[in-house]
Amino acid sequence: MEYAVPMSKLLIVEDTKEFENTLVSYAKHSGVVFRVIRSRDFDKKRRLAKNIYERKYGDGLCFEALMSGRIIAKGAFGVRRYLDTRKGLYPHLRYLAAEIDDQFKQFQPDFVTINNGFTPIAQIALAKALKYQVQPLFIEAPITPGASLIIDPCCPYFMPSVNWVDATWQGYMQNPFSADQQRQVDQLLQTWRDEKKTKIHIKSSQGEMDALRDFISGDARPVLLLGMQVVTDMSVVFNLPDTYEQDYTAWVKDVIYHLPSDWKLVIKRHPKCWFSPKITDARKQDVLVVDAVNVHDVINMTDATMVLCSNIGLESIMLGKPTILGGLPFYGRKGLSLEMHGRPMSDLPAVLQASLLWSFDHERRQRLLYYFLFEYQFWPDQSDKFKALLIDARPFAMDLKDSRRPFFEFYPLPRQRFIELLESYNQFRVQGESHRQSLKKVLAKSEFSSFKEKFGWEKVARTTYQRRLRKLKQSWHKRLRR
Helix, strand or coil, X not given: CCCCCCCCEEEEEECCHHHHHHHHHHHHHHCCEEEEEEHHHCCCCCCCCHHHHHHHHCCCCCHHHHHHHHHHHCCCCCCHHHHCCCCCCHHHHHXXXXXXXXXXHHHCCCEEEEECCCCHHHHHHHHHHHHCCCEEEEEECCCCCCCCEEEECCCCCCCCCCCHHHHHHHHHXXXXXCHHHHHHHHHHHHHHHHHCCCCCXXXXXHHHHHHHHHHHHCCCCCEEEEECCCCCCHHHHHHCCHHHCCCHHHHHHHHHHHCCCCCEEEEECCCCXXXXXXXXXXXXXXXXXXXXXXXXXXXXXXXXXXXXXXXXXXXXXXXXXXXXXXXXXXCCCCCCCEECCCCCHHHHHHXXXXXXXXXXXXXXXXXXXXXXXXXXXXXCCCHHHHHHHHHHCHHXXXXXXXXXXXXXXXXXXXXXXXXXXXXXXXXXXXXXXXXXXXXXXXXXXXXXXXXXXXXXXXXXXXXXXHHHHHHHHHHHHHHHHC
């Protein structure tokens, strides 16, 4: 079927070569005029002063918001070059913002791709898209091996309730489900199981598999698998219940604490995050932490799976296991999982008990898996599907109003307060306050939801100073030894 694309200019903002090649291929086959902006093509040494940027572009772009994720990820609250917008990375970010703004004005695109929407360059591109009223297309990695990518015209797929799946799945379920679609799902699942494919492939080590078997067979108690995530991942930011105040480790510890004595727990650590929860001696016989174990193996060997919003949850559903969700991932709340979001963790024992009796509607699962894996994901050589998306994208665009601070209105309150805290810091700096005085005034002035949150930022600032002092001492010792 041929589609006419009424808006034909696509600006591809990329920092991943693999996605760039796929998008360029789709654009060429769709007859779309495109231009590529590559972060690696910009001069890394170029800088732009704050007053020059504001005088020329005047959009009030909040660079503190662009850097907030990196500051939190690096634990850099208190480090001057991460906070002061006149120093560090900020002058270079202003240069990037100026260059991208010029590209928008020159090319006048109708669509812009936003890859991994929470990196600084992606947020700059999104801010400019909002400024010039250009439709964003959010690009993310595929959820299963073999697929090319996900293109969501609403928002990044891990943002609850406003992503494409959550917006459209109920209407999709009214459509007929053909035998050919059923066959495609069955074939994909069979291949996926046989090859033990995962989003991040890990080959099981014999030693860890032996330890896992010994742990599971040690007694007859059922075993819960807890799939870990990167602590600072944006999916965690958007899915963690407010009661944990953006502290994923507190959520994990709460799961361990509320694990009933008639269950055992296997924790599968994320390969990119080596956080290891401290386990009391009383619980060591009930908890095993594994690393080099394939997700297929550990899901199949345990009785139920629990995640906040990890892809392991979807893989557990694909393997037909009872799956408990602490967050609101796109595959949740659709009759395929047991939901813990919005419930106190004290309900976990009851939910675990329910998981032992849980069953799912096979046809419903197959229909939804087809939607997730074939309709939502893009596979190689799907330029016709890309054309159709360009036609349908605009009515589904997420309503972002704050072009100064992209996604701000959708952030959890603790992240919003943190961005405001960073802005307040720079206001004090402009008034002539020192770095340290600005930090003190910000912490004194800012409103926090709890003592824990305020104490957390004070502690981070204090430990940052201590770390900096240690580095200075080490540097001086090296000089003295010379």
